[in-house]
Amino acid sequence: MTTRRYRDLSFWFDSLDEPFTPRSPLDGDAAVDVAIVGAGLTGLWTAYYLAKADPTLRIVVLEKQIAGFGASGRNGGWCSALFPASTAKLERMHGRPAALAMRRAMIDTVDEVGRVSSAEGIDCDYLRGGTVSFARGSVQRAAAQTEVTDAAAYGVDEIIQTAQGSFDPACARLHPGKLVRGLARVVEGLGVRIAEQTEVLDWQPHRVLTDRGSITADTVVIATEGYGATLPRTHRDVLPLYSLMIATEPLSDAAWREFGIEHGQTFADFRHLLVYGQRTADNRVAFGGRGARYHWGSSIRSSYDRAPDVFEHLRVTLADLFPATRDVAVTHRWGGPLGVPRDWHASVRHDRATGIASAGGYVGDGLSTTNLAGRTLSDLILDRATELTTLPWVGHRSPRWEPEPLRYVGANLGTAAMAAADTEERLTGSPSRIARLMAPLTGH
Structure with missing residues (x-):
């Protein structure tokens, strides 16, 4: 894949001032302490927290393309406390104390991403402005009221009702391209090797087979998210569902005041076919949503990243939300697959006997959840009993997806x-x- 093609992956990558020259691939067989499959945010956060906890660890991150190639470099830039399984579902499955512990951990994670970004000098436009959810019509106003009432009943999330709908302070706007590419550089500075242009073919206990050689490791971390569907061992563990986005030209401050969106804020409404947006640091609208079809056999192709009918739907929907954007130029269109487990419940797992660990199934809520996964995997791998290792997603195993058709x-x-x-x-x-x-x- 050419450098231009990497830049075309998203507005986030296109707005970065870097050449996207791939790092050197694996150059033969090697032995390490930890081998991580996937240089997205899950893999990079795991490497970061492991290297900070024990600088003597030999860690390699294996990546078929370049760091941030997948959802980590293409998402909506919401660093939120959202978790794919609702609090009510977590309570039904794991009990109320566990559900509330998960909520508290997710809320803290929003701040943790900001703390680490600041401490490590990753200028990713992080600003914790919260999420404005617009209630459009009586049904959506009722949904907003239910959201506020449910949050109050659990007593953890501080969602408030507004004239517009609702407001959740537990979300930060950021630039995901700056975050993932910056984190990759920080991780390398800690002594972690990132081997790009290295395709993982298979793995087994304490061993990873690539097209550039094999790795023996005490621990193997699988951090492939939606791309796990392309690998035989995880083909039916996750469904790759496409989410697409557009970005507009920069708008005036007056236009944003009219919209009721401040810097640092993200926005959505209460429709069922999800849409999500943010006010970027340079005053663009970055706006995305679901609606692209699932492809037979969980296939993933670059051509699926662009669906003209979905892009047009997003443009029309944005103009419906903010009529002043009707004649605004759309400068970027992109998309990519996210990972959906069968029960919509993200998980973190570590099998000490086999040395195989994994995390994923974020259903689009991964920009913050990956950080929590990285911290949790670090504790599990280092055999540390902490509050994170007792969270209800640890050890959870989702059912496999049905075969085709x-x-x-x-x-x-x-x-x-x-x-x-x-x-x-x-x-x-x-x-x-x-x-x-x-x-x-x-x-x-």
């Missing part, structure tokens, strides 16, 4: 159902029956 039919019907639920609510003015039926399948 059931996976194809189910995934695409689910996307269509969410769009239909939004239409149903607009037409009836009542909460969607379709959404109620789908709720158990979408993390609620």
Whole structure:
């Protein structure tokens, strides 16, 4: 892949002043203490916390493309306390104390990303401004009220009701390209080797096989997220669901005041087919959403990153939210796959007997969750009993996805159902029956 193609992966990469020259690949067999598969944020945060805790560890991060190539360099820039499984679902599965511990850990993680970025000199435009959620119509206003009421009942999240809808302070706006590329440089400075252009073919206890040689390691960390679907061992563990984004030209401060969005804030509404946006540091709208179809066999191709009909849907939706953007130029369009486990429940695992560890299944909530995963994996690998190692996602194992054609039919019907639920609510003015039926399948 050319340097230009890497820059074209997202607005975030295109706005960076760096050449994207790949690091050297693995150059033959090697022995290390920890081998990490995937140089996205999960892999890099894990390497960071391990290297900080024990500088003597020999750590290598193996990456098929370049650091941040996947969702870590293409996401919406929400460093939020969102977790794919709702608090109610966590309570049903693990009990109330565990659910509340997970919420507290996620909220702290928002601040942890800011602390580390500042301490390590990673200028990633981090600003903790919170999330504005617009309630458009009576159904969405009721959803906003429910969100506020539920948060108050649990007593951890501080979501408040506003004239617009609701406001959640536990979110920071940041530039994901600056974060992941900056973190890669910091990790290298700690003595970790990042071997790019190195494709992992398979792994087994204490060993990783690549197209450039094999690695023996005390611990092997699998941090591939949606790309795990392309590997035989994890093909049905995660479903690669595409999320696409657009970015506009910079807007005036007056326009942003009209929108009611301040610097550091992200925004969304209460529709079922998710949309998400942020005010970038240079005053653009970076806006994304679901709606792209799932591809047969969990295939991932660069051509899937761009779906003209979805881009047009995003442009129209943005203009619907903020009419003043109707004639604003869209300068960037991009997308990529995120990882969805069968039960929409992210997990962190470590098997001391085999030395194999993993984390993922973030369903698009990974910009902060990857940091929590990295800290937790570090504690597990170093055999430290901490508050993090007792969180309910540790050791969780999601069911595998069904084989084709059931996976194809189910995934695409689910996307269509969410769009239909939004239409149903607009037409009836009542909460969607379709959404109620789908709720158990979408993390609620």
